[in-house]
Amino acid sequence: SQQGEEDPQALSIQEGENATMNCSYKTSINNLQWYRQNSGRGLVHLILIRSNEREKHSGRLRVTLDTSKKSSSLLITASRAADTASYFCATAPEETSGSRLTFGEGTQLTVNP
Amino acid sequence: EPEVTQTPSHQVTQMGQEVILRCVPISNHLYFYWYRQILGQKVEFLVSFYNNEISEKSEIFDDQFSVERPDGSNFTLKIRSTKLEDSAMYFCASSEWGAYNEQFFGPGTRLTVL
Numbered sequence: 001s002q003q004g005e006e007d008p009q010a011l012s013i014q015e016g017e018n019a020t021m022n023c024s025y026k027t028s029i030n031n032l033q034w035y036r037q038n039s040g041r042g043l044v045h046l047i048l049i050r051s052n053e054r055e056k057h058s059g060r061l062r063v064t065l066d067t068s069k070k071s072s073s074l075l076i077t078a079s080r081a082a083d084t085a086s087y088f089c090a091t092a093p094e095e096t097s098g099s100r101l102t103f104g105e106g107t108q109l110t111v112n113p
Numbered sequence: 114e115p116e117v118t119q120t121p122s123h124q125v126t127q128m129g130q131e132v133i134l135r136c137v138p139i140s141n142h143l144y145f146y147w148y149r150q151i152l153g154q155k156v157e158f159l160v161s162f163y164n165n166e167i168s169e170k171s172e173i174f175d176d177q178f179s180v181e182r183p184d185g186s187n188f189t190l191k192i193r194s195t196k197l198e199d200s201a202m203y204f205c206a207s208s209e210w211g212a213y214n215e216q217f218f219g220p221g222t223r224l225t226v227l
Contacts, residue, residue: 030213042220043156043204088156092213099144099161099169099211106155 005104006089012110019076021107023089024069030092032065033101034074037086046074046087051094079111115139117219119205125225126195134190134222136205145188146206146216147180149173156204162188163211195226 006023013019023032034046049056049065049072056063062075076083086108090101118137126132138145147159160170162180179191188207192199205219 033215035218040202040223043206043218045215045217048215090156090216099146099163100158100171101146101148101216102158103148103156 006087006107008107009105010108010110012112013079015079015081015111015113017079017111019079019083019109019111021074021087021109023072023074023104025072025089025091025102025104026070027091028094029067030094032063032072033090033092034061034063034072035088035090035103037088037106039085043088076109079109081111081113083109083111085109115141117205117207117217119203119219119222121222122220123223123225125227128197128226129194132192132195132224134192134203134205134224136188136190136219137186138188138205138207139217140186142207142209142217144168144208144211144216145180145182146208147190148204148206148218149201150204150221151201159190161211192224195224197226200224200226 031048031050033048035043037043047058047063049063060077065072086106088103088106090103120135145162148156150156158171160174161168177193181189202221202223204221206216208214208216
């Protein structure tokens with residue numbers, strides 16, 4: 001499997017429900033970042049969590065990181081139709097110059113009104 | 114709020130032609146990047162640029178590609194002789210201190226090679 005794999009690939013929920021997306025990676029990381037992409041549009045930065053952090057919150061977003069399992073999860077609480085988008089995790093590896101982000105395949109979230 | 118801008122939003126070109134994609138990173142950022150996303154696929158790193166030189170590049174970034182910061186604000190990606198497989202969305206990004214900080218992306222340029 002590839003660095004930065006999200007699951008599920010697609011998730012459909014009702015407005016008001018919580019959405020949880022998971023990301024797994026293979027190499028040691030400096031940090032992990034989550035992005036949102038609306039169809040055909042640019043990437044919007046959501047949150048960054050560093051390898052020495054276990055949990056981080058930003059508004060309705062909660063991100064966890066488990067470096068022993070090399071996995072992260074993104075929780076969106078009280079979802080809205082406007083949250084409909086693709087969500088990607090991206091890792092900054094520890095052992096490189098620290099420049100590149102490696103993206104996962106993404107989870108397509110659909111929030112039904 | 115400062116943002117990364119890119120022009121044009123859509124570029125159509127013939128195979129073999131040269132294209133230049135332009136980006137204006139966030140003004141106090143020091144690291145600049147190009148990524149691409151082929152339709153339906155994941156975002157792929159192309160190149161990073163710091164202190165007026167390439168700091169890292171991927172296997173995709175071959176001799177057909179080049180980057181330049183011609184002045185204090187613009188950052189460009191040139192593809193010398195486009196191929197059909199270069200058709201993709203190209204994203205510019207910038208960050209204050211490399212990948213150890215948030216990378217902020219522009220809206221992208223959709224390149225279509227015919």
